[in-house]
Amino acid sequence: MTRSMGKITVARRVVQVFVLVLFCLPPMLAGWGLAGLFAGGDGEVATPAEGAFFGSLSSSSVVGVPLFDPLGAVEVMAASRSLLAASALTGALLVIVVYGLVRGRAFCGWVCPVNLIGEGVDAARRRLGIEVPERTVPRRAKVGVAVAVVLLSALVGFPVFELISPIGAVNKGLVFGGLAGAGTLLAIVIAELLVSRRLWCRALCPLGGTFQVLGRAGQVNVAIDHDACIHCDKCTQACLADPVILAPVLAGEDAIVRAGDCMACGACVDACPTSALRFRLGRPRRPASRKDVNKM
Ligand code: SF4
Ligand code: SF4
Structure with a gap:
């Protein structure tokens, strides 16, 4: 296809x-x-x-x-x-x-x-x-x-x-x-x-x-809106680096793709049918729970 x-x-x-x-x-x-x-x-x-x-x-x-x-x-x-x-x-x-x-x-x-x-x-x-x-x-x-x-x-x-x-x-x-x-x-x-x-x-x-x-300090990150995600997996299929780096955000354990492996290529953002993913500036601290993720 x-x-x-x-x-x-x-x-x-x-x-x-x-x-x-x-x-x-x-x-x-x-x-x-x-x-x-x-x-x-x-x-x-x-x-x-x-x-x-x-x-x-x-x-x-x-x-x-x-x-x-x-x-x-x-x-x-x-x-x-x-x-x-x-x-x-x-x-x-x-x-x-x-x-x-x-x-x-x-x-x-x-x-x-x-x-x-x-x-x-x-x-x-x-x-x-x-x-x-x-x-x-x-x-x-x-x-x-x-x-x-x-x-x-x-x-x-x-x-x-x-x-x-x-x-x-x-x-x-x-x-x-x-x-x-x-x-x-x-x-x-x-x-x-x-x-x-x-x-x-x-x-x-x-x-x-x-x-x-060096990527571990990067300020341009892919962020997720968990409420908009329908878990269709299109982002992981599109990921140029490694699909597993999206796992923490999709599982609700983090607000941004934190892995130094992310290339900021935006393939996942382009692939997402609900615009749940977007780029954001900054690197918020890793949240302690799903509740904290939703507040971000
Ligand atoms: S920006 Fe690119 S490398 Fe980073 S998670 Fe999305 S598809 Fe993967
Ligand atoms: S492509 Fe968008 S809606 Fe589908 S799993 Fe990824 S973030 Fe969720």
Whole structure:
């Protein structure tokens, strides 16, 4: 059955595509062409690094301010056994503060191209009638993967995830024709079709694990109106992260989806037929009882 896209999902698609274009456009305009073909034509290929915006999702420069993905920054420090330059460290801290305040995994839901591809494959799979089991996956495993990646980087003296990361692979492939990360991307697509929905994003991605930890402080949360809920389960079926993270609110034990795993993707809000779910700002204390939940 085909699902129509809700308003939040449409907004999310616009942001996901905008971010992809934002990262691809500067090097393309500087003459790198498409997939590394026709780079520079007859002349020398210019470097776009002097422009107002340049980089990848791992590290970029916005009007001269460097931004670093926090896992990559820790990997580099572990591998080199030294602190990053102060400006780079500030760039990583800026990312941590912004996503930490909004919701860590908003990066996964609104920015990461791997999620965009995963959702595309999921939609194609449903259209083609390919069934995959909705397995319970160890979603905290990705935090362990993040720790393992840092330890391994320290051991081998190289930021190991950056070598196989599928996250930057999309725009690097589109612009430069680079194949680093393409194998990981292919494995993710195969797993999506044959093993389990969103296996990579739910259980394995170390960057998702890093943002999952930050998500515990996020101020943008999905809240429920228990009186409006008819327990149809459409929200859990739509959830991009893991259906179990909605269980406490549906059971009346909490007023907001508290799990750091929530991507603030809004798929549950879009799917709810009674508008029982909505986004709210703030993180009320976990209520002691159902009575307290209803007062909120
Ligand atoms: S709980 Fe809702 S907003 Fe959070 S990941 Fe699931 S579908 Fe997205
Ligand atoms: S989709 Fe809405 S009405 Fe259905 S179970 Fe979820 S919150 Fe309740």
